[in-house]
Amino acid sequence: MSDRLVDILLTSFTKILIPGIKVTIPLTVLSFAVSLVLGLLLALVLVAKIPVLKTIAFIYIWIFRGTPLIVQLFIIFFGLPGLGIMIEAFPAAVLAFGLNLAAYNAEVFRSAIDAIPTGQMEAAYMVGLSYPQAMTRIVLPQAFKIAFPSLFNNLISLLKDTSLASSITVVELFTSAQQIAARTYEPFALYCEAALIYLVFSTVLTWLQSWLESKLVWKSRDDKNMTAKGRTKSMVGL
């Protein structure tokens, strides 16, 4: 490797990493938050079978899962101004990624809720709980645990998909790499460097996932998780 290339890679490293930390990560976190809240609401509407809302949720999921993310991104950033709605690049990206992932997370939440035997809901009714109480206290905590790995996978996908924001002028990790690559005529090295930084980010997320899962689920035959009475716990209350 030439000294020049080494030099470019070293000086560009922080120039790519900093937008990664300052833009890619907030973009991922905010979009994911939107997708969790909206996804859960959509799922609740679906499982409660609320007449009109259920149809709306169904159509929403159909559209957002059935069209490309980049097209949704372009409609929101380039298309909406035509209707008089101007949104800045970063919020537009948060909106597009959040709305898109909400459709996927809705399905994750819905199938997790469906996986909880209805008998527990009925038992809750028989001890005097209302539907919202039974849902929030009994069903959702268990469903969340089932949904957790899939939600986290979606988070990791989202992290990588945020690179699409470069196409609507958001200066994030990948945009920075593109700019430096254009200036230095070293696309191979620069894009590999960008890939490496994404890889580090997603690896950290994977570690975070296993760590959180171990907090969420008591593993049997793990001595550390034995209680004072010397038994293994199969589950903790959330």
Place this chain on the structure above:
Amino acid sequence: MLTVSDLHKSFGDSEILRGIDIEIEKGEVIAVIGPSGSGKTTMLRCISFLEKADSGRMEFKCCDDEAKVETYDMHHASPAEIRRIRRHMGFVFQSFNLFQNRTALGNVMEGLVTGLKMNKSEAEEISRKMLAKVGLAERADYYPGELSGGQQQRVAIARALALDPDIMLFDEPTSALDPELTREVLDTIRELASEGTTMLVVTHEMNFAREVAGRVLFMEDGVIVEQGAPAQIFDAPEQERTREFLRRAK
């Protein structure tokens, strides 16, 4: 105390309950027997409003005071009415249906704390007493997955009892259990009977029905074919259908 009259229920084209009348007095233990598919579960589910009856009336009398008689239209009952009638009932399911994210103690406390808005310490005291009553005081901190089927069912019984219901409904409480575990659950129910708990028990355990029930109902094809004292039903049934069922049950 509890009277159900002219209860009807269909699923699609098939009429599962074809006019059920039951009268239950305070302190009575009634066993319901009958072939599979005769509608026993459906009947209990309609009585507890887990299933909406097509028609039927329910009357609940807590005491002799006629002014306090509650009457319900089993098809049109409002959510508030359903909540009120369920206050009188405890339900024990065939498959236990314990809350998997709660310990045994948490399962028993849930209805007191969330349903009745009782404060935690009082709820815990009652719940521990109930667990002790079903012989599970030491298992209070265990999660359902760590308990045997029989223990789970006894927690479920404690959970229902904690709310001090006027009547306990059991849907084949032991049919998911091995014979050994069946015995511990039946012992618990037997004890409740001796304390005067009003119970309506759907069961396949004929010996248990004979020994514990004050009255036995035989159900087939969505109607109560015959009812009477255990000795009468088991030893001298009047209906040919009852005789036939008992012959096959042996």
